[in-house]
Amino acid sequence: MFNSAITQDLFxxxxxxxxxxxxxxxxxxxxxxxxxxxxxxxxxAFGCYILLQGKAKLFKTGDLGKTQIFQLCCKGDLFGFHPVxxxxxxxxxxxxxxxxxxxxxxxAFLLQLLKSNNDLCMAMLSGLSTEFEDxxxxxxxxxxxxxxxxxxxxxxxxxAHYKNGNIEVSIPLSRADLADLCGTVKETLVRVLHDLKEExxxxxxxxxxxxxxxxxxxxxxxxxx
Amino acid sequence: MFNSAITQDLFxxxxxxxxxxxxxxxxxxxxxxxxxxxxxxxxxAFGCYILLQGKAKLFKTGDLGKTQIFQLCCKGDLFGFHPVxxxxxxxxxxxxxxxxxxxxxxxAFLLQLLKSNNDLCMAMLSGLSTEFEDxxxxxxxxxxxxxxxxxxxxxxxxxAHYKNGNIEVSIPLSRADLADLCGTVKETLVRVLHDLKEExxxxxxxxxxxxxxxxxxxxxxxxxx
DNA sequence: CGCGCCATTGACACGAGTCAAGACGCGTGG
DNA sequence: CCACGCGTCTTGACTCGTGTCAATGGCGCG
Numbered sequence: 001m002f003n004s005a006i007t008q009d010l011f012x013x014x015x016x017x018x019x020x021x022x023x024x025x026x027x028x029x030x031x032x033x034x035x036x037x038x039x040x041x042x043x044x045a046f047g048c049y050i051l052l053q054g055k056a057k058l059f060k061t062g063d064l065g066k067t068q069i070f071q072l073c074c075k076g077d078l079f080g081f082h083p084v085x086x087x088x089x090x091x092x093x094x095x096x097x098x099x100x101x102x103x104x105x106x107x108a109f110l111l112q113l114l115k116s117n118n119d120l121c122m123a124m125l126s127g128l129s130t131e132f133e134d135x136x137x138x139x140x141x142x143x144x145x146x147x148x149x150x151x152x153x154x155x156x157x158x159x160a161h162y163k164n165g166n167i168e169v170s171i172p173l174s175r176a177d178l179a180d181l182c183g184t185v186k187e188t189l190v191r192v193l194h195d196l197k198e199e200x201x202x203x204x205x206x207x208x209x210x211x212x213x214x215x216x217x218x219x220x221x222x223x224x225x
Numbered sequence: 226m227f228n229s230a231i232t233q234d235l236f237x238x239x240x241x242x243x244x245x246x247x248x249x250x251x252x253x254x255x256x257x258x259x260x261x262x263x264x265x266x267x268x269x270a271f272g273c274y275i276l277l278q279g280k281a282k283l284f285k286t287g288d289l290g291k292t293q294i295f296q297l298c299c300k301g302d303l304f305g306f307h308p309v310x311x312x313x314x315x316x317x318x319x320x321x322x323x324x325x326x327x328x329x330x331x332x333a334f335l336l337q338l339l340k341s342n343n344d345l346c347m348a349m350l351s352g353l354s355t356e357f358e359d360x361x362x363x364x365x366x367x368x369x370x371x372x373x374x375x376x377x378x379x380x381x382x383x384x385a386h387y388k389n390g391n392i393e394v395s396i397p398l399s400r401a402d403l404a405d406l407c408g409t410v411k412e413t414l415v416r417v418l419h420d421l422k423e424e425x426x427x428x429x430x431x432x433x434x435x436x437x438x439x440x441x442x443x444x445x446x447x448x449x450x
Numbered sequence: 451c452g453c454g455c456c457a458t459t460g461a462c463a464c465g466a467g468t469c470a471a472g473a474c475g476c477g478t479g480g
Numbered sequence: 481c482c483a484c485g486c487g488t489c490t491t492g493a494c495t496c497g498t499g500t501c502a503a504t505g506g507c508g509c510g
Contacts, residue, residue: 060361062369063449070364085347086354091361114347121346122339128353129311135360136285136316139295142368143408144287147498175457183368188498190458208507209457224288372466400489413466415490433475434489 001137001157002070002181004077006127008050008103014120019113026109030102038080038094038102045083045090047106051075054100055161057177060092069180070138072097072161084110097173142183150182151192152223155202159216169213170205226362226382227295227406229302231352233275233328239345244338251334255327263305263319263327270308270315272331276300279325280386282402285317294405295363297322297386309335310349322398367408375407376417377448380427384441394438395430 015023029052032038038049041061051073058071058079070092073079083090084107114121141153159169173181179189193211196202201215201222213219240248254277257263263274266286276298283296283304295317298304308315309332339346366378384394398406404414418436421427426440426447438444 060365062365064369066369068365068368070361082354082357086351086358088355088358091358114350115343118340118343118346121343121350124350125339125346125353126311128350128357129307130313132307132353132356132360133311133313133316135357135364136295139360139364139367140285140287140293142364143293144289144291185499186457187459187500191498194458204457206507410467411489412468412491416466419490429489431475 001134001141002072002154003134003157003160004071004073004079005130005134006078006081006124007076008078009076010078010120010123010127014117014123015113016117019117023109023113026106028104030104032096032100032102034096034099036096038096039090040093041090043090045080045088045107047104048081048084048110049079049094050103050105051077051079052101052103054102055097056094056100057097058092058094059180067093067180068183069177070135072158072181074161081110097177147182147184147188148192148195149223150184151178151189151196152219154178154181155211155213156216156219156223159213169216171211171213172208175209226359226366227297227379228359228382228385229296229298229304230355230359231303231306231349232301233303234301235303235345235348235352239342239348240338241342244342248330248334248338251331253329255329257321257325257327259321259324261321263321264315265318266315268315270305270313270332272329273306273309273335274304274319275328275330276302276304277326277328279327280322281319281325282322283317283319284405292318292405293408294402295360297383297406299386306335322402372407372409372413373417373420374448375409376403376414376421377444379403379406380436380438381441381444381448384438394441396436396438397433400434 011020011023038056039045053075056073056077056079057069058073059067059069061067071079073094080090080094114124141150145153155171158171158173162169162171171178175186175189175193179186182189193202193204196219197204199218201213201218203212203214204210205212236245236248263281264270278300281298281302281304282294283298284292284294286292296304298319305315305319339349366375370378380396383396383398387394387396396403400411400414400418404411407414418427418429421444422429424443426438426443428437428439429435430437
C-alpha cells in the first residue's frame with residue numbers, strides 16, 4: 001500500500017534495443033531540491049517522470065485545502081503519467097521529500113512508444129490494475145479503520161520504503177506528512193505515536209522525530225484489527 | 226464520482242468489423258437476479274462483464290467485515306476487468322441492485338483483443354487513468370469531509386445515475402447501501418437525511434425511503450464545503 | 451544568542467458510532 | 481380478508497474518538 005505499482009522496469013523490460021536507444025535521446029535528467037513541486041494539481045501534463053534518486057510524495061488537495069497523500073515514490077518509480085494517458089490536467093501534485101534526480105519523459109514520446117509497442121501497453125494496463133487494487137485497500141482503510149489502526153497500517157506498509165539494513169526501519173517523514181498519509185491531523189497522530197511508544201512498538205531516537213519500528217509483528221496485528 | 230469510467234463504447238469504438246463479429250461469438254449474455262453476486266473478493270477472474278440492463282454495486286469488504294461501495298454500475302458499464310489485466314484474484318465484489326442482463330467476456334478473449342488491437346489498449350489506458358482520477362476524489366473526500374458533506378456529495382453525484390425525467394432525481398438505494406457509499410453507518414446516514422429533509426433539500430415520498438432531490442444546487446454547495 | 455520551525459502536550463467540544471427500542475409497510479399464510 | 485412476522489427505516493440515549501485551539505518545549509540555523 002502507498003507504493004507505486006509501476007516502475008522503470010516497465011521500460012527496461014518492454015522496449016526493444018532500438019526503442020531504448022531512442023528513450024535515451026528523448027528523455028532528460030533533472031536535478032531538483034527537497035520541497036520542490038514536480039507538478040501540481042490542474043497543471044498541464046507535458047510528460048511524466050521516473051525517480052532516479054530520492055523520494056517524493058504524491059497528494060491531492062481537498063476542497064478545504066487539506067492535503068491527502070496517496071502515494072510515496074522511491075527510486076525507480078514512474079509517476080505523473082495518468083494525465084498523459086487520458087489527456088487531461090494533473091489531478092494531483094508531486095513534491096520531493098529529498099533532493100532528487102528525475103528522468104523526464106515527454107508526453108508525446110510516451111504516447112508514441114505505447115502506440116508502437118503493444119507489450120508496453122499491456123504491461124501498463126497490468127500496472128494500472130494493480131494500482132487500482134492498492135487504491136481499493138487505501139480507500140477502504142480510510143473509510144473504516146480508526147486513526148490508531150490507520151497509523152499502524154501506514155507505519156507497517158512504510159517498511160517497504162524505509163527498511164535500512166535488516167530489522168530496523170526508520171521513517172524520516174515529518175509528523176505533518178504522516179498525518180496526511182493517515183488521513184488525520186498532526187496532534188492526533190502524535191498522540192497515537194506516543195501510545196505506541198509506551199507499548200514498546202516504536203521508538204523515536206533523535207529530536208527530529210524519526211521513528212524506529214521495534215515490533216513490526218505487533219504493529220501488523222494492530223493494523224489488521 | 227462513483228461512476229464507471231469505462232463503458233461498452235470502448236469496444237464499439239475501437240474494434241474492427243471483423244473483431245466485432247468475433248466479439249458476438251465469444252461473449253455470452255447472462256440474466257441474473259437482484260442481490261446475486263456477479264463475482265466476489267478473492268475469486269478467480271474468468272472474465273469481465275458489461276451491464277446490458279440493470280444496476281450493480283462494486284464494493285470491497287474491510288478487515289472487520291464492513292463493506293465500502295466504490296462504484297455504481299449502470300447500463301453499458303464495463304466492470305470486473307482489473308484482475309484480467311494483471312492476472313490476479315478479484316480485489317472486490319459485484320452485486321446486482323436489480324434484475325439485470327450481463328454480457329460475459331472471457332478473459333482470454335479480452336486479452337487477445339488487447340494484444341492485437343492497439344487502439345483498444347490505448348482507450349483502456351485512458352479509461353483507467355480517468356478511473357484513477359475518480360478514486361483520488363473519492364479517497365480525499367472520505368478522508369477529509371464530514372459525514373454530512375459526504376452524504377451531500379454522494380447524493381449530488383448520484384444525479385448522474387438516477388435522473389429520471391428532467392428535474393427530479395429519485396434514488397432507490399437502500400439506507401444501508403447509501404451508508405456504505407458514504408463511509409458511515411445506517412443510523413448516522415438517516416439522521417443526516419432527516420436534517421436535509423427539514424432543510425427542504427430532499428424529500429422521501431414512499432415508505433421504502435426513496436429519496437427525491439429537491440434542491441440540487443444547494444446540495445452541491447453543501448457538498449463542496 | 452535569538453528567532454523560528456517542528457514536535458509535543460493539555461483542555462475542551464462536538465461529531466459520529468453503538469446499543470436498544472419502536473414504527474412502518476409488505477408479504478405470507480391461515 | 482385479516483393477522484402475524486420479518487425486514488427496513490427511524491429515533492433516542494449514551495459514550496468515546498478525534499478535531500480544534502492554545503501553549504510549551506526542544507533543536508537547528510542564521
